[in-house]
Amino acid sequence: MSKFIEALGRKNEYFQQLQEHSDAERIAFIDETFVDPSYDKKTGILRPGYYSIAAVVVEADDIAKFREDLPATLGGINYWHTTDAFNDRGLEKDPNPNADPENPSRKYSPWHLRRNIRPMLNTLGRNTKDGQNIVTLNFNIPYAKDPAERQRLRDAARAEAITAITTHLTHADPPTTTFVFEKVRDEKQDGKDDNQKGKDDNQKDIDTLNRLEKAGIIPPITKIFAHPTDEPLLWAADLLAWASRHLVNETNLSWLDNAKIKARFLDSHVQTELNALNVRPLNQPSPRIKLYAEGTYREAGTPGTRTEVEATYRAAEANGTPVWAGPDKKSDRKNIAYRNAKDEAMGTPMPAEKEFELAVGRGYLTxxxxxxxxxxxxxxxxxxxxxxxxxxxxxxxxxxxxxxxxxxxxxxxxxxxxxxxxxxxxxxxxxxxxxx
Known part of the structure; x- marks a missing residue:
């Protein structure tokens, strides 16, 4: 507990959950970032995507100080979202016609400025060390034209990434068994009260975690869902996810490196560490080399998730559809980090044990x-x-x-x-x- 949490009041649900689980030795704070696969009708280019879950693991004795350091970085702020800061939303006028100019919505808070990202990342770097910032990367999302099917595949990719992060952390030494996830808000649920919204919006994650527990893949864990307005340490996970996105999307090392943030990247399917993203300088292969060449990837003799997904991209190339080496739409040179990490991941055969874990996490077989x-x-x-x-x-x-x-x-x-x-x-x- 700390001043920020105490200010929420004892009737606040998150306040009560922290009290109930005050014996936790450490807590993992979770956020996401993703890029959907896309097809450009004008150029005929197909681009793969990925789904990523970022976890910042904080020891119990460090939680209160770290939590207070984040708002204090910019003079005592009450909310932070890195993407809004990168877009300089603080310089924009809240488009809501009913907005109070003196009290804009959180998205348009005056501190959401690009220049404030580095101080916030520096706070993350000062308060964490090697092994506390962990990112799982799921490169295996097939492209689908139908929006509903794209959402289903995205949900599956998220379930697999959550499977990876919870499996890794609950079996680590020392283990983490308490997780705080960002409580998702869905505009489609506007007709329901706030309590029902929270239940609906996060039920997919709860179902995933319950399946993993029932199958014995992870031990029983504490699942807490909180709004970023209630927990600044979710800002830390948001910062890690955002900075990792810029590394994977653009081969931009500076956001993590300049803040001295030591991040570990894990493949969501095999759960081995992706060392390609921690090598300096990053290798720079030619982006013009065919990415999905025959025999590039290996599997352990099972009709695995990765094999099936990669077959869709190889089939596209065989039919004459250009497939770029990563999600960046402006320059394939920016896809170097993505490509190196994916090649490293796909070069590792997937054990049948991991196939089992992923199937349980998704809730269905390929x-x-x-x-x-x-x-x-x-x-x-x-x-x-x-x-x-x-x-x-x-x-x-x-x-x-x-x-x-x-x-x-x-x-x-x-x-x-x-x-x-x-x-x-x-x-x-x-x-x-x-x-x-």
């Missing part, structure tokens, strides 16, 4: 996984024990969410088990799960 699961069930003949049956039922639920034309229903699994028609799948030693 089409390739679903086909293999269907084949396993259809051709099975051996008796199975209760533990195997439990996991087949679990996978059947994931299969049902895949959305392809021939989902396997849980009752079919039960019937097959009763008739001893399901053979014993190869078991994953870490989770007792079925190998995909």
């Amino acid at each position: 089409e390739g996984q679903a086909e293999k699961f269907d084949a396993e069930v259809a051709t099975s003949s051996e008796q199975m024990d209760s533990k195997t049956q439990k996991f087949l039922e679990f996978f059947a639920a994931l299969r049902k969410g895949t959305g392809t034309k021939t989902p396997v229903k849980p009752e079919q699994i039960q019937q097959a088990a009763a008739q001893q028609q399901v053979h014993r799948p190869q078991m994953n030693q870490s989770h007792g799960g079925v190998e995909l």
Whole structure:
């Protein structure tokens, strides 16, 4: 607790949650950034995207000071959003016709100026050290023309990135089991009261985390959702996400390096560290080399998420569609960091264990996984024990969410088990799960 939190009042929900979990040894504060894959009709160029989750892990003894240092950096501010500062929103007039010129909305706060970003990043750098700033990067998002399908794929990418960050931190030494996520606001929920909005907007994340806990991938964790107006340490995660975005999007090292922020970057799928983003100077391969050349990427023999996604881009190139090396639309030279990190990630085969974790996080199997699961069930003949049956039922639920034309229903699994028609799948030693 600190003055900023005390000022919220004891009736404030976040105040009460911090009191309830005051025995936490450390807390991870979480924010996001992403770039959707895009297709430019004028140029015919297809650009990949990515989804990123940033976590700032703060030890309990450091929380109060760090929290107070962030608002004090600019003289005692009550809200911060780095993107608004970069766009110099503080110089703009609030377009809301009912806005009070003396009290503009938080977005148009007078301190939201680009020149204020570096002091705020410096505060993040002073209050954290190596191992406390962690960013997961998910490069594997297929392009879809339909907006609803793009949203579904973005949700899946977020679920995978959350899977990576929570799996990594809960199994670290020392572990982190308390997480504060930014409470999302959705304008579509304007007809509901604030409490209901919070439940609706964050339910997808809660569902993801609950699935991971139920499957034993992560231990039970404390999940707190808070508004940035209530917790300045969410500003720290926002700063980390923003600065990391400029590194990945533009190969711009200065925002992180000048503030002496030591960030660790993890591949969301394999969860290995991406050293390419921490090498100085960054290598500069020619952006004109074909990115999705045959044989570039390897998998561990499974119809994995990454393989299926990359196949869509390779197929596009085979049909004559130019595929750029990253999301930047102005210069492919700015995609160097993105390309280096993705090449490093994709050069690492994905263990079946990670395939299992990602499927649980998403809540459904990929089409390739679903086909293999269907084949396993259809051709099975051996008796199975209760533990195997439990996991087949679990996978059947994931299969049902895949959305392809021939989902396997849980009752079919039960019937097959009763008739001893399901053979014993190869078991994953870490989770007792079925190998995909």
